[in-house]
Each structure stands twice: as C-alpha cells, then as structure tokens.
Amino acid sequence: MIQFRQVTVNYGYVPGALKDINLQMHDGDFTLILGPTGSGKSTLLRLIYMDILPSSGVVTVDKWSSFRISPRQINRLRRNIGVVFQDFKLIDNMSVFDNVALPLVIEGYRRKYIRKLVHVLLDEVNLLQSKDQRASTLSLGEKQRVAIARAMAKNPFVVIADEPTGNLDREASKNVLSLLERINRNGTSVIMATHDYELIKETPYKRIYMENGEVLPGDRTINIPNKRINILANKE
Amino acid sequence: MIQFRQVTVNYGYVPGALKDINLQMHDGDFTLILGPTGSGKSTLLRLIYMDILPSSGVVTVDKWSSFRISPRQINRLRRNIGVVFQDFKLIDNMSVFDNVALPLVIEGYRRKYIRKLVHVLLDEVNLLQSKDQRASTLSLGEKQRVAIARAMAKNPFVVIADEPTGNLDREASKNVLSLLERINRNGTSVIMATHDYELIKETPYKRIYMENGEVLPGDRTINIPNKRINILANKE
Amino acid sequence: MKFFFVIKQTFSNLWRERTPVVATILTICIALTILVALFEISFVLYDQLRDLESNMMVEVYLDPSATDSQVKVIQSELERYPTIERLRFVSKETAAAIFNEEFGENIMDILDENPLPVSFEVRLLREFNHSEYLALFKTQVESLKGVDEVHYRHALIEKLEKVTEAVAIAGIFVLIILVFAMNLLIRNTIKLSVYAKRRQIDIMKILGAGNLLIRMPYILEGAIEGFIGGFLSAICLIFAHKFIAGSFALVEIGTSTYKVLWVLTISFGILIGFLTSATSVGRFVNKIFAKK
C-alpha cells in the first residue's frame, strides 16, 4: 500500500511543486496519473521511490515511511520498486544487456539466471538484436524500451512508469500498455503517469488528475479540451 | 533546399541505419517524417545539421554540401538551422533564459535585443515564470518547450523538430504544432519527426514514411495498423 | 554475479574512459617518481656530507717523553675503542713529512733534530664523527698516561655538521610535506575522474545499489591505475639511476635497490589508488537524495 498524507513538496525557492496531497493506492491497483506538463506528476512518483523526501507530510510505501527511513532502507525500498524513469536513466557506456541486468546484479542473482531472464525481457520489448549496443547510441524509443525492460526485471511489487510511451509510436505504445496490464494481472501494482489520453481513454483504471501541484477531486473522466488558445500547456 | 542523394549511414559495426536515401525538401515546405521507433528518423535529421556525415552519398543543405565542408562552415550551417533535439540538449546548469539566449549570443546580437526576444519566446511557450530556473530542474515537458523556444530564437531558414511533442499533453502538443505552422507560414521550412499520428492526422503536409532505415515509396497516408501483436514496435 | 559485474565494469571503464584513466596513471607515476627521487637525492647528499665529515682526522699527540712501552699501551687502549674505524701510527719521520706538507718547509733543513711528537691518526666510525662524541673522546684519551693532546679541526667540522644537519632536517621536512602534497594531488585527480562519472553513480544509487557495489569498480580501477602508475614510476626511476650512474662516478647505487624500488613504488601506488578512490567515491555515494 502506498499512502500520501498531507504531502507538500517545495523545490528550493519555488514552493508548492506539490500542495497538501492525500492519496492511497492499494496493492494490485493500476493507477493512472494524469495532468498537464509541469503539474507535478514526476514529483509525485519520485516521492514513492524516495528520490526526494516531502517537505512536510508523510509518504508511506509498503512497510517504509518517509518519516523515518535510513539510507540502507531506502536502498532496500528502491530495489523493490521497478521504475521507468521519464528520462530513462540508462548508464550511457554500458550495453543494453548490462543496463537491463543491473537491478538483477544488485539483487545478487546468479549469472546464468540473469542471462536467461534478460534475454526474455529484451525479447519482450523487441530489442534482443540490440543487446550489445551501447545505451548512448540507442534511438530514444529504444532507450525507453530498455528502461521498461529494466523496470520489470526484478519482479517488483510495484512498477512506476513515468510517461513510458512518450517516445513510442501508437503501436509500440499499445504494446507497452498491454505489457503493464499483464504485469498488473500477476498482482503487481502499476502506477503510470501519462499525457497520452488517447491511449488510456478506454481503460477502466483509477485516475488521479493533477494540476498545478494539486490533485483534482473525484475520479474525473478525461475530456480533452478543445478551446483553441495561443499559448502552450499548463495555463488553466 | 535540402537534398539527399544515395545517402547511406552505417553506425560502427551496425550497418544500414540509413539505406540509399534519396530525398528533396524545398524551401518553405512543411515536411513530416514518420515511422516506427528506430527506423532512422533522428539519423536523417542529424545529417541535415551535420552532426554526422553520410557514410556514402551526399547531403546538400542550402549552399552547403556534406561532400566538402570545413568545420567553420559546419558552424555557420548550424547557426542557420533551428533544431528541437529529441533529447533537448539543454545546458543543465544554465537558466532557462540563458539556454534560449544561447543561439542569439552565438550570433552576437546585442544584449537588449536578446533580452526582449527571449522574453517573447518564453512567453510563447508559456515558460516566462520559469525563466530563472536551472534547466536541469525542469519537468520534461518544460524542457521540451525550452528546446522549442531555443530552436526558433534566431529566425532560422529551417526548423528541425525531432519529436517535439513526446513529453507534452494533447493540448500543449496542438499548440506546438500550430506554432510550427505559424513559423512555416512566415517562410521557414519545417521538418518534423513524430510518432504522434493522431496529432498530424488531418494536416495536409508532405509525409516521408520511414522503416528500417529506408524511405517507403510514395506519399502514404497513415493507417494505424490494428493487428494485435505480442511484441513491441518495429518488427514488420 | 556481482563479482563478474565489478570486474567487467572496472575493465570496461579503464578502456572506455581513457582521458581520466590516463590522467590518473600519469599523476600517480609523476608523484611517486618525484617522491622517491627526492628521497634518494637527499639521502645521497646527506651521505656525501657525512662522508666529508669522516674525512676529518683526529690526531692523538703523545708526550715527547713517552716510552715505547707506553706507546704500545696507548695503542692497545685505542684499539679497544669500538668507535674507531682506522688507527695509524705516525712516527717522527712521518710527522716531519706532514709538517713539510702543511708548512711548505722541511723541518730537518732548519733544525738538526726532529722536534715533532709521535702521534696516532685516528679515523672514527662515521656515526661517531660528531662534535659531541669528539669532545668526549678527547677527554677520555687525554687522561691516558703518555698522551699529550687530542686534536681535531672543530671549526670546520662544526660548520660541516651544521650544513649536514640542515640538509637532514630540510630533507625530512620536505619529504613529509611532499608525501602529503603528492597524496593530495593524486586524490584530486581521482576525485575529478569520479566526478566525471557522477551521473553513473547517481543511476546506480537510484536503482538501490549498495555502497559497496557502487564503490567496488572505482576502487578496483584506482588500484589498477595505482599499479600501472607505480610500475611506470619504477621504470622511470631505474632509467634515471642508470643514467646517473653513467654520468657521475660520485653517486654509487647498488642494483640491489632496484628490487626495493619495484616493491616500493608499486605497492605504494596500489595502496594510494585503492584508498583514494575508495574515499573519493564515498563523497558521491553518500548523498541519497537527488539534487539536480
């Protein structure tokens, strides 16, 4: 279970990246985080893997609480979460294979097992032929798929996917979604932030709609606004 | 005018990132580059601002030819092209303002002029309030908009936009598209690579459809395939 | 698997990131070479000065009235001194020759009789050739029956002693500071090369990697760079030795020291590479939370 209680995040002198967030996500849920760019989706997700700690309030993830957590415990927490980072966070001068293997190496799995598992994962995201390519030379869509494979490697109890289809075409996006759905069916919680309303339009999952660092009340159905405005993005 | 003649690109020991490409884009055109992930869109664009040179064949951009070009000329060429890089390429520890101002500084414009122009540009992408924020702390959608503002700063003769809406929501994406259209109406060529078929579905622009490093013949209308496959992306 | 990962990471880092690797190896090599070379130079210099000191002779003049048996007794007394390296009896004739040498005058030309006293020329063991012991030696020997006076050139010896002492103190001083300075220079370099890889460290951390796993490749890398740096340094030093031995007869260096050199520079190189990278990575590993 993941719980946010009165969580506020201030980044330096820019206050209110998140404002008084209260949330609960149950084990096994598939949760969608929606909202315009800059509304705080990534910030919300970073709190879960404790890349940042809340300025005030408490985040509880499984048995760990942001209120009192040691560096060692944070490591343990992170090893139990699979994250598809919005900016991938691949290690540039490692091969695709090594990047995907990394969480498994950290967990201390045996070599043979890792090799087999990584092959399966890479096949799943259709990158087996690129397994020896350096991560820095991948196309962005390929990077994203490597990041997805890595996040699923350890069979985590929750997968966090921050905009996992931003660099993928429609077909690939749909495949990523169905991959996440399959993982979810096996009992893993999935939290996915996305802009791609088209993609998730017909899904039945719980939606959290954010704007300006706040969670909008209720389980809003998305309606893409059609007003034509001259400026871009998150102005109300 | 941009011309590709029998252009092949091989990356190291992975041959055929581009295979025998022949293309022409006329001044003032709005061209869309479409294709699944890893099909070579970014590679095609990188040839235009000569981040790479073709392994064989010739790329001609305006009065410059990849066949014989000096480092100094490459600099001049790059200063005449506005690029929205797929991975943004913002300077992390500079402010948003400085990042957008950079091409103008390189061009040697006067201080006052730069300040005024950058304000207008940032307002256009709705990031005026973030102008002093460090680029590394921006949300990805914000980064993308900074990259767009920077690409348009110098009034280039061609704007290259590599997946400029990957991190933007529908609304913001539409605004970026209309921004590019406005630029195009003023006489600037625009070349835009994108996966977002929904966004450009109803546009009348010339489409170049790529797959596996090749340009598919003809001006194909996009039809999103609906076959359900178990793997992701660019398998045929 | 962690083991293989660490090894693979280490060697691929060594190969791919040549700029920092070469910089680190060079820094370690230079620092060690300078350190050892200056140590040797000051040692040789100190040695030479001490040698100069020991060139100074102590003269034990006997009473002109001393009998032959008294002379024998004195000689055996002196021979019992463990501090004496060499003892030479100077007869009246030898003394006359020395007089001639010192004063440019044949004493026998002036006088019919040789008035010079019989004496012993004493060369003390190196380590006793300092003014304190000489003073003690003087009083002890002068108390022997038949000894008239013990004489040595204290003005010169004291001056030389001062210079030698200054060299020794300055040498130790400089070497201690140099050890610190070179250590700091190497730390700087390794810290910078880790700094250049901070993104990679950040990613490892956010995947929940333990400190040890993150550090190990860098520590190993540091140790290997230290090894290579130390090895190159030994080669430089041995070449320098050969060159110097060829140029100055003055400085003699035993080839047996070469083994010591290899062991010294290489083990010191490994040690410093190892420890420094271990602590340098720490700085970047210890921050848990993102601060971009």
Place this chain on the structure above:
Amino acid sequence: MKFFFVIKQTFSNLWRERTPVVATILTICIALTILVALFEISFVLYDQLRDLESNMMVEVYLDPSATDSQVKVIQSELERYPTIERLRFVSKETAAAIFNEEFGENIMDILDENPLPVSFEVRLLREFNHSEYLALFKTQVESLKGVDEVHYRHALIEKLEKVTEAVAIAGIFVLIILVFAMNLLIRNTIKLSVYAKRRQIDIMKILGAGNLLIRMPYILEGAIEGFIGGFLSAICLIFAHKFIAGSFALVEIGTSTYKVLWVLTISFGILIGFLTSATSVGRFVNKIFAKK
C-alpha cells in the same frame, strides 16, 4: 553580449562546479609551492656548500731569507689581485700559535728559536675558489721573488667541490624535470575538469558556436584558478619562510624576496592556468562530429 556571456559563464562555472575548481586551484597551488620551495632549498644548499669551500684558506709561505722590503713587495703584489677577498699577514709569532693549534705543542718549548716561516693567509673570492684557479694562482704567486710555496688543502677542496657540483647539477636536473612534471600535473587536472564538462561543450558546438566562444569561459576560468592557486602558493611560501627563519639561524632570507615571490607564483599560475585550459578545451572542441 558575447563578452557578458563569457564573464557570466566563467563566474557561474567557478561557483557551481566547486569540485573541479577546488581541485584545480589546489593542484596549481601545490605544484607551484613545491617548485619554488625546491628551487630555493637547492639554491640555499648550494650557497652553503660554496660558503664551506670559501672557508678554505690559501697559505703563501715566504722564504725564511726574505727581507722586509721583499715582504712589502709581495704584499702589494697580492693586494693587486682582484680575485682575493681577504689577505692577512702571518708573522712568525702567529705562525707559532697556529703550530701550537695544529700540533698541540708549543714550538718555543722545544726550540729556543722560532723556525717557522712568515706567510700570508689568503682568502679568495667565492667564485675563484675552485681547484683550477687555485692551481693557476699557485704557479703565478710562486714565481714571485721571496715566495717559497703556495699551499692549500686540495684533497678536501676537491671533494667538497665534487659534492657542490653534484648538488648543482642534480638541482638543475631535478628542477627542469619538476617544471615539466608540475606542468603535466596541472594540465591533467584542468583536462579532467574540462572533461567533466564535455556535454556542455558538445551542446555549444551543435548550436554552431565558434571555437573562441566555447573556449573563452574555460580559458578565463583557468586563468582565475591559476591566479588563486598562485596567490595561495605565495602565502604558503611566505609562511614557510617565516617559519624557517624562526627555526634555523643558518638560512637567512631577505624579506625583499617576498615581492619577487608574489609576482613569480601569481604570474606563473595565471600563465599556466590560461595556457593549459586553452589547449585542453581544444581537444574537446576540435571534434566536430558526434561520437556518442
């Protein structure tokens, strides 16, 4: 605007990238301090040894038969020598005292008459106190009428000379190598700190920035780091001077050298920071095409 940009970039880099900046400043400071300190130490040491040499006296013994007027002539001859620093007349009485000192025996006790010759004690100017000139001096003076022999302790002086020469040669040798080594260490550090910023350079390039614009902030940064490093180095050296002057009476250092020190270390620091960063950035600027 380019000017403002460069200035702003430089100072924001200095402030934000503290790790490499501090590392560079420290490296420059240490390298310069070691260099200047060793230069000074070897200079002082050389000086001391030369001083020891000049302690050696040359003795000009006259014929016992020389008349007073002959002595006068010889004295005026010797006084005309520009290479002589000090000249002392040694009468028969003084010679007897010296004899007593050297042989521990009062010559007047043995003989009624003083057989020792009259002599001049000559101290040559430092720069002429070497065996070659001494040999020349000996032949020249011995050809004067009334001079019996010119005498000096060549064994000792030759040995000392050898040591002094070895110190001089080794000193110059070490210093030249050190200049190269320190330069390389500084280059290494600056190269690494530029290496850590290669992403930024790549972006500037892909926006079509000219070489100068890309380089300028780094060059300026290097110069400023060099300035600070040189400044700190001067402070270290002056402290060391004060400490040494307080501890050893032997080494005397004029406070007038402080000004030289400031100028030397700071200008050298700026120069090396400037040049090195200029060339280091070049390596990264010159590749035009992406190679990720």
